[in-house]
Amino acid sequence: MGLEVIQEWLVGPDGIKEELDRLRLWSAALSFGPDTIRHDNLTSEHDWKRLLFAASILAQSEDREAQEYALMVAEAAICFSEDRIFQDAGGLILTRLSNHRAVQLAQEREFLKPNLESRTGTIEQLLLTRRRLQSEILLNENDSILGNRFQNELWSSLATSHWLSATAPTAAGKTYAVLNWLLLQHATGKAKSSVFVAPTRALVSEVEHQLNQLKLNHELNKLTITSLPINEIDSDDKPFIAVFTQERLHIFLNAKPQPHPFDIAIIDEAQKLSDERRGVILQDAIERVTRANEQCRLIFLSPHSENPDVLLEEAPSGVTTAVVPSNTATVMQNVMVAEQVRGNTKEWTLSLSTNDGFKPLGGFSLFDRPTSVRKRMAFVALALGKETSGTLIYVTTADSAERVAGLIYDGLADEEISDDEELNDLSEFCDKIIHPKFQLVHLVKRGVAFHYGNMPSLLREEIERLFTAGKIRFLVSTSTLIEGVNLACRTIIIRGPKKGIGRDMSPQDFWNLAGRAGRWGADFYGNIVCVDVSKPAVWPQGLPNKTAYPIRRETDQVIEQFDDLSEYLSQRTEMKTEAVNGKLEHVAAYLMSWQYREGSLRNAPPVKKLSEDRANQLEELIKPSLEAIEISQEIVDANPGISIVALQRLLTYFRDFSADPKLLLPIPPEDEESVNRFVFIFDVINLTLAPVFAPEQRVLPCALTTWDWMRGKTLGQMIKARLKRERAKPEYQSDEELPYAKFIRDTMAAVEEIARFLAPKYLGAYLSVLRQNFHERGISEEFPDDLTYDLFLEFGVSTRTLITLISLGLSRTSSIELSDYLGRTDLNEIEVLQRLERGEWESLDLPALVKREIRRVIEQKKLENSADSNMEQN
Numbered sequence: 001m002g003l004e005v006i007q008e009w010l011v012g013p014d015g016i017k018e019e020l021d022r023l024r025l026w027s028a029a030l031s032f033g034p035d036t037i038r039h040d041n042l043t044s045e046h047d048w049k050r051l052l053f054a055a056s057i058l059a060q061s062e063d064r065e066a067q068e069y070a071l072m073v074a075e076a077a078i079c080f081s082e083d084r085i086f087q088d089a090g091g092l093i094l095t096r097l098s099n100h101r102a103v104q105l106a107q108e109r110e111f112l113k114p115n116l117e118s119r120t121g122t123i124e125q126l127l128l129t130r131r132r133l134q135s136e137i138l139l140n141e142n143d144s145i146l147g148n149r150f151q152n153e154l155w156s157s158l159a160t161s162h163w164l165s166a167t168a169p170t171a172a173g174k175t176y177a178v179l180n181w182l183l184l185q186h187a188t189g190k191a192k193s194s195v196f197v198a199p200t201r202a203l204v205s206e207v208e209h210q211l212n213q214l215k216l217n218h219e220l221n222k223l224t225i226t227s228l229p230i231n232e233i234d235s236d237d238k239p240f241i242a243v244f245t246q247e248r249l250h251i252f253l254n255a256k257p258q259p260h261p262f263d264i265a266i267i268d269e270a271q272k273l274s275d276e277r278r279g280v281i282l283q284d285a286i287e288r289v290t291r292a293n294e295q296c297r298l299i300f301l302s303p304h305s306e307n308p309d310v311l312l313e314e315a316p317s318g319v320t321t322a323v324v325p326s327n328t329a330t331v332m333q334n335v336m337v338a339e340q341v342r343g344n345t346k347e348w349t350l351s352l353s354t355n356d357g358f359k360p361l362g363g364f365s366l367f368d369r370p371t372s373v374r375k376r377m378a379f380v381a382l383a384l385g386k387e388t389s390g391t392l393i394y395v396t397t398a399d400s401a402e403r404v405a406g407l408i409y410d411g412l413a414d415e416e417i418s419d420d421e422e423l424n425d426l427s428e429f430c431d432k433i434i435h436p437k438f439q440l441v442h443l444v445k446r447g448v449a450f451h452y453g454n455m456p457s458l459l460r461e462e463i464e465r466l467f468t469a470g471k472i473r474f475l476v477s478t479s480t481l482i483e484g485v486n487l488a489c490r491t492i493i494i495r496g497p498k499k500g501i502g503r504d505m506s507p508q509d510f511w512n513l514a515g516r517a518g519r520w521g522a523d524f525y526g527n528i529v530c531v532d533v534s535k536p537a538v539w540p541q542g543l544p545n546k547t548a549y550p551i552r553r554e555t556d557q558v559i560e561q562f563d564d565l566s567e568y569l570s571q572r573t574e575m576k577t578e579a580v581n582g583k584l585e586h587v588a589a590y591l592m593s594w595q596y597r598e599g600s601l602r603n604a605p606p607v608k609k610l611s612e613d614r615a616n617q618l619e620e621l622i623k624p625s626l627e628a629i630e631i632s633q634e635i636v637d638a639n640p641g642i643s644i645v646a647l648q649r650l651l652t653y654f655r656d657f658s659a660d661p662k663l664l665l666p667i668p669p670e671d672e673e674s675v676n677r678f679v680f681i682f683d684v685i686n687l688t689l690a691p692v693f694a695p696e697q698r699v700l701p702c703a704l705t706t707w708d709w710m711r712g713k714t715l716g717q718m719i720k721a722r723l724k725r726e727r728a729k730p731e732y733q734s735d736e737e738l739p740y741a742k743f744i745r746d747t748m749a750a751v752e753e754i755a756r757f758l759a760p761k762y763l764g765a766y767l768s769v770l771r772q773n774f775h776e777r778g779i780s781e782e783f784p785d786d787l788t789y790d791l792f793l794e795f796g797v798s799t800r801t802l803i804t805l806i807s808l809g810l811s812r813t814s815s816i817e818l819s820d821y822l823g824r825t826d827l828n829e830i831e832v833l834q835r836l837e838r839g840e841w842e843s844l845d846l847p848a849l850v851k852r853e854i855r856r857v858i859e860q861k862k863l864e865n866s867a868d869s870n871m872e873q874n
Contacts, residue, residue: 007061010054011069020069021354023051027076028334028352029361031525032491033387037350039362048086052077052093059096067329071097075332075524078111091116095128098135099330100146101521139180140187143217150326151177158299161322163315165270165300165308167548168326170515171488171526174301178266179211183218185264186239191297194264195242197249197285199272205457205811206486207268208243212809212860221864228807229791230255246282247761251790253288254638254764261293270300270311271549279554280586283605284593284640290314303512306548314605331518333526335543336361337533338380338493345369348380350529353543367411373495374400378407380531381474381493389447389470390490390523394513396498398478398745401450402439405476409448417445420471425848426462432847433813434459435719437740447473451487453480454748456715458811462849468522479505481513488519488526495531496538507544555606558587562614569621572645577691580646585690589643593636595622596629596644632772639765642689647769650688654773661777664770666763666789669710669798678703685762692758702754705747709755709796710789712816719747755793764790799825804832809857814850833861 009015023046029039055073058066070093077090091112094102106112117125135146137155147155150172157164158181168174185191196211198204204227211225224240229252242262244252253259267286273279290296300311304326312321337358341347346366351358366379377393381404385391393408395401418424423444430440433456440459443449449463449472464487466472479499481487492514497505505513518526532538558565568584569591587606594604600619601607607615631647639647657664666681667674682693682703693702708718722743732738767789774783792798796812804827805815821844822835835841836858842851 003057003060007058007063007066010058011066016050016054019047019051020054020073021356021359022046023076024072024334024354025352025359025361027072027080027332028336028525028527029350030080031334031527032384036384036387037362037364041360042362046081048077048081048083048089052086052089055093056089056096059093062327064327064329067097067327068332071099071329072332075102078106079524084113087112088116088119092120092124092128095131097329098131098146098148098152100132100135101148102330102524105521105524137177137180139184140218145180147177148173148328148330150174150324150328154178154324155181157322157324160320162319163298163312163321164324165302165311165322166324166326167302167305167308168324168328169304170486170512171330171518171520172326172328173330173520174326175207175268175486176210178299178301179207179214180218182241182264182266183211183215183220183223186223186241187218187220191263192239193242193260193262194240194266195244195249195262195289196266197244197246197268197282199245199269199278199282200453200480201245201457202453202460202480203268203486204243204245204248205461208809211241211243216863226807228795228803230803230807246278246285247757248794249285250281250288250638250640251760251764251794253285253292254768254790257634259288259292262289262296263293264297264299265289266299266301267311268301270302271305271551273311273551273553274557276554276583277586280590281640283553283555284590287605288637302549302551303508303515304548305551307551310551330520331523331526333514333518333528335514335528336530337543338384338529338531339534340370340376340532348383350384353530374404375407376531377493377495378404378411380529382408382411384493384527384529385474385491388490389473390467390519391474391493392467392481392487392489392491392516393474393476393493394481394495395476395478396500398450398452398454398749399742401452401476401478402741402745405443405448405450405474406439408474408476409443409446412446412448415446418447418471422466423447423471425852426459426466429459429462429847429849433714433716433817435716435740435744438744439741444472447471449475451475451477451480453478454745454752456748456811456813458813458849458853461811468519479509479513481516488516488522490517490519490523490525491527491529492517493529493531497541497544505544507547508549510544511546512549553606555587555590556609558584559606559610562610566617566621569618569625572643573625575645577646577687577689578694580690585643586641589641589646591618592622592625592644593640595619596626596636597633631769635765635768635772638768639761641761642765646689647765650684650766650769651773653684653688654770655776661774661779662782664773665784666767669707675703675707678707681763681766685766689762689765692762693754701750702759705750705754706759706793709751709759710792710798712797712799712802712819714813714816715748715751718751719744722747751796755796760790760793763793801825801827801832804829808832809860810853814853817846817850818844818854833858 011017022043026042026044029037029042051073055070059070061067074090074093077086081087091103091106107114117128132146135152136144137147138144150168154166154174154177166174182194196207198207208225208227215223224238226240227243229244229248273282294316302308309323315321335353337351337353339349341349346369347363349363350361352361364383366383368379370376370379381391381393393404395404426444427441430438440449451463463472467475497510499505499509514528517528530543533543565584568581569588572588591601595601601615625645629644629648631644631651635647636644667677679699682699686694693699723738726732726738726743771783774780795806797803801822801824802815802819805818806812818841836854841854
């Protein structure tokens, strides 16, 4: 009988599946803590020898279900058997699964004693050594890591493939492996410049910090890691790794007449190519990188995807490619259903979702009656998370996040306010930098917080850090967790597959969110608790089926709507801006740009999939739009998502402008007249490019937000200014009537949507066309060289000193707080570091969180210099 046959038999009805399932129920109930779930009907008697022997056989399988059973038995034995022999056996099974991080965690938690191999026989010691050797990934002469099965396969494929697509669920360790591989390429001289493209600024910051820590292990202390898209980083011909969003990548590529030729490009969250608004921008960025260097190595990373090979379709002929899918289980995840007992709103049941249906685990009690939906979420979270840390509650809006967090805080009223220094520092930061009435000021003192995408980066990162450390026990979050924030938890509470207000969440997004439960190397279990699954209005289709992401580029999806796209292209030349269709416009702009640059659409990736007749039809529809175009190709390439027709219309506006052309230029933001000029420019953008700042009454608020952001105003100052304007309105009779929470959230949202996305995108286009017009008028010398508004708005600064502070690794918040005490606006990196190293800033009235970040940056520089000194001595 072959091994595969035995493995199939073990998990089948004639094998020991029933015993395995009983153990899974019992261990799942205990995963919340010993006294959280009442589980009197679950047996605690298990034949550990029989189960562990079966797990040792299943651990050798490539089948996901078999691996999960082996993992479940091993971790249950380690955590709950209380017998050292069985615990050691569980540890050995984990090594067979190449899950060495779980073994290390068991030793840290003192479930396993150190030196596991010393307690085994000679043959097992040899086998254990062999498994470690097979799992070892050599980083350099001195360092290595013990990878799981997926990481080892990924590492091998990276060594032999020029284009690679890797797909794996959260916690498989793909990013960690790829970052170490990337640094190895720089250490061995195989790469001089690389770019890591992430979908969100939060993920950019996280990857940048991780690379700065890892580079010292590779003795690359002088390697520049930057998230600042300024052309100085490649002007001195030194190696560097850039970590950008797709928008920052475009800013960087626009900085020189010829885009920089990267050696390696890593595209994280590559399934975002399907996004309606940003997918085309990402695709355009990838194509610009490959046009600049046809030999560039491309690595695509995505969560569990059904067709990762589609990302390799445009690989040049003759290039080696590889697809690396993951089938590795690293943390045991339990999908559970929480339901109220009929007739008793405080009593609830918990069941485990299995292939055979829902299996009862036991019951639990809420501390009070849940008289609203938000209370149901808050009270269930309190009941299940009271014995542990790492409980995350998913809600659909920022408003709900704040309200549910407040309810959890109130439910912890019996607990004393924490006197933890780090929580107090976070509270102080919220008070000083955001607003005294910002709810986190008091919430964090009981270890409760909320999290959404529009928060300042330093605040968001500190919340994530303290949540990971266990000091913030309950965190209420919106769908930012699906958008690229690598934040894991022990338990996640979800009520309905919704994303925002009235939007259904795809099954893939649901499982990507659920995959946050279970931190590899930090937890043995991840619990996904689905509330009110029996209510059709909440879960219309029940629990979503576990399916993979279908990767489909937005360009492909729009072109499939061929009739709609054809009609849109036929009308685009004469179309007024208010008739612009955002979804179709981005793809139309992409196709027009391609045809304008190449003279034909035939080689455009989405068009190659069409029939010859349809490809010809698209070309003929676009030709009339291009006949009168006089915009330079450089400007068209630099402004993805904005059609060439719109750019030409803007150029025509400038040509027809009869007054002094200098009146078309922005005014430096420190000038009081600057906001009025922004109003004028935004009106021109609405008229010629797209109505992104419309209607008319919205133009001034957009201009004020942009102006304040560029002036380097702190978020707190912008919130106070907003509140001052609101107090002057007649509908608010007293200060108490002001909805502080709403205005604080709205100000954060305006900064992200207006100042950091729409304004830099369209101001960048406006200025690039205006520069061409100044050249046409013969007055190029009158166009300021330093008008890099896309960069200024991306970071919310307008001086050299602030750019320098951010380039050192400080957040915008810390940079602005510190710059208030620096007189000069043109300090370079050496000058800023000299000022910081003198330590005079320690005596300034800066929030403790800001001072901690400054210390971290100084320490990072010291480590780099120390490593450099050691290398010189050796």
